[in-house]
Amino acid sequence: xxxxxxLAGGNVSGEVVRVGSTVRKPWTQASPSVHAFxxxxxxxxxxxxxxxxxxxxxxxxxxxxxxxxxxxxxRLTVDELRRVGAIVRVIHDASxxxxxxxxxxxxxxxxxxxxELVCHNDLAPWNLIVGERWVFIDWDAAAPSTxxxxxxxxxxxxxxxxxxxxxxxxxxxxxAFVDGYDAEPIxxxxxxxxxxxxxxxMFELLRSAHQAGREPWASMFDNGDGTHWAAATEYVATYQxxxxxxxxxxx
Numbered sequence: 152x153x154x155x156x157x158l159a160g161g162n163v164s165g166e167v168v169r170v171g172s173t174v175r176k177p178w179t180q181a182s183p184s185v186h187a188f189x190x191x192x193x194x195x196x197x198x199x200x201x202x203x204x205x206x207x208x209x210x211x212x213x214x215x216x217x218x219x220x221x222x223x224x225x226r227l228t229v230d231e232l233r234r235v236g237a238i239v240r241v242i243h244d245a246s247x248x249x250x251x252x253x254x255x256x257x258x259x260x261x262x263x264x265x266x267e268l269v270c271h272n273d274l275a276p277w278n279l280i281v282g283e284r285w286v287f288i289d290w291d292a293a294a295p296s297t298x299x300x301x302x303x304x305x306x307x308x309x310x311x312x313x314x315x316x317x318x319x320x321x322x323x324x325x326x327a328f329v330d331g332y333d334a335e336p337i338x339x340x341x342x343x344x345x346x347x348x349x350x351x352x353m354f355e356l357l358r359s360a361h362q363a364g365r366e367p368w369a370s371m372f373d374n375g376d377g378t379h380w381a382a383a384t385e386y387v388a389t390y391q392x393x394x395x396x397x398x399x400x401x402x
């Protein structure tokens with residue numbers, strides 16, 4: 152067996168290591184459902200890391216995708232943001248045809264407002280590999296949600312996370328991402344307010360976990376995530392008019 156090397160990340164999923172061309176991480180009650188979902192997407196020609204079962208230690212075995220995390224490569228260009236938006240659309244469209252087993256188990260931290268389709272629930276720069284392939288990783292929080300809720304999180308995470316940028320510049324990035332997704336008017340109109348609710352939900356998860364001592368979110372709150380998501384929530388709320396104009400939605 153190849154030597155194990157610890158990988159960055161794994162805040163929620165526990166220790167993540169690389170073994171040769173695979174990633175190993177803890178197996179959970181939700182892993183069978185998540186792997187079935189990933190396999191279904193791959194069958195629809197969506198580029199998702201291949202789930203490869205369990206190893207002798209009972210851990211998940213998943214294909215290692217070489218490249219860098221998008222969060223480490225600097226700000227994406229508008230063309231690259233369109234590309235990411237298009238990837239999210241492909242995932243959502245393929246997911247719409249997936250019917251989970253009646254006994255499927257899901258583990259996700261933030262309740263969704265509906266169960267329109269199974270979503271990744273963390274489509275963000277820290278989970279996108281950029282290289283020869285552009286692939287979203289870390290599917291452990293996949294669970295039933297809605298297009299709007301999942302898109303709102305992804306759009307905010309990729310374009311409205313830097314609160315030091317002018318709202319005008321950020322709005323151009325947001326428009327590129329949503330154009331790449333080819334969002335329908337009803338989604339565009341709902342996105343500004345939903346991005347605020349989804350960002351606020353992330354902050355509330357961290358805040359309440361910190362108050363209750365619930366890990367790993369309590370430590371994440373202390374390590375800067377609380378400050379980041381508080382500022383992001385205020386930023387997304389403050390410039391609702393700019394987001395609406397950029398997306399072509401009435402304000």
